[in-house]
Amino acid sequence: MGLKKFIKEAEKGFPSGFYFLYSKDPFFLSEATSRITDKIPPEKRSFSLMAFDMENSSGSVSAIKDVIGVLNTAGFFGGRKTVILKNTQALKKADIKVLSGYLKDPAPDSLLVMLATKSPPALLKELLNGHNLFALDMKERELRLWAGGVARGVGVSIDPDALNYIMAITGGDAGRIYSEIEKLSLLGKEGIGLDDIHQTLPGTVQSNVFNLAGSIIQKDAKKTFRIFNSLKEGLDPYSIIGAINWKFADLYRKSGKERGGYYRKAFKYMLEADRRLKSSGGEYPLEELLIKLLQI
Known part of the structure; x- marks a missing residue:
């Protein structure tokens, strides 16, 4: 069960620098987002937690470059920065190519969580190696x-x-x-x-x-x-x-x-x-x- 495995990752404090979660059911994506948010003290969320919705972006490569820019910027007071990328399935091929470049060399003090309604494209899946990839949908x-x-x-x-x-x-x-x-x-x-x-x-x-x-x-x-x-x-x-x-x-x-x-x-x-x-x-x-x- 993907959700259970992801919860275990949350309990360990998300040791990896990036994760990809997908589900057709928005409830499970919302649950995952809550798990991520809960790991950040309320007083730090305003400056250490950011979310970007790719479905509402312009669809240009500049949007994903902005996200990567945030990830590569040092967090306030030396803390870990968390970025949630919603509707990753909306990314175009050019966006995915730029994003894959970041995944090959992620910022050491940032956490990127990609949320989508379907499994990642082949290029991203290869970089995720199965360990950072979680299918949250469940059979009956x-x-x-x-x-x-x-x-x-x-x-x-x-x-x-x-x-x-x-x-x-x-x-x-x-x-x-x-x-x-x-x-x-x-x-x-x-x-x-x-x-x-x-x-x-x-x-x-x-x-x-x-x-x-x-x-x-x-x-x-x-x-x-x-x-x-x-x-x-x-x-x-x-x-x-x-x-x-x-x-x-x-x-x-x-x-x-x-x-x-x-x-x-x-x-x-x-x-x-x-x-x-x-x-x-x-x-x-x-x-x-x-x-x-x-x-x-």
Whole structure:
């Protein structure tokens, strides 16, 4: 798990002069940034911590040269200077060439942390040698383990069914998982079950989530879209897909896995809708999903 390895580097005080971290999920990049910031005393941050966003730069080589100029300038009072380079994936080939020159001979008293939404280009990857390169994205199993760790960190234990539901309604979004767990910790209970999660949802939302799945299976189009329209006010599209998916999975298990073909088609359509939402957004993928599910 890349995040765990990076945390170990943070605990050691970032012994290397540069690191490259990448993730599609902005939450993990934000978490990494917090780890970096926490290592710098608050009273020193104003002059020893600097951040540059390459996505908002002019895109010229001069922007990366400015960053390198800061890195090569001695810090105040002889302290270590930390520079965070955000959206490194936006750098052009000419920028990368200049940056690679710095990585070959980094300033001894500076720390450069490069953040990106995708893995580095070949030229940078070669210089990173794998030791300073951290992929923060997690597979589902890793994400579940991470969520369990977050729960333990706030003093709660979440049972498997409850965790399945959280994973479903959040679409595996780390920031939303974190937020849901924090919200559940406010219930003042050590053990969190599915009923506890339902307590955090408005009553109408909770009942409508399950009624929606039922109306789809009953092929009641009018009821399905009536419930869907009411849910749009209380849940975002990812949560609606996640809730339907969770309920269908629950019904599939309880049915003794009968009607396997029906459920496999349903899960396939939900996966396609989830991908469409992540690529384009909007509510139409959801409406098309409901139509497809009603027609199975």
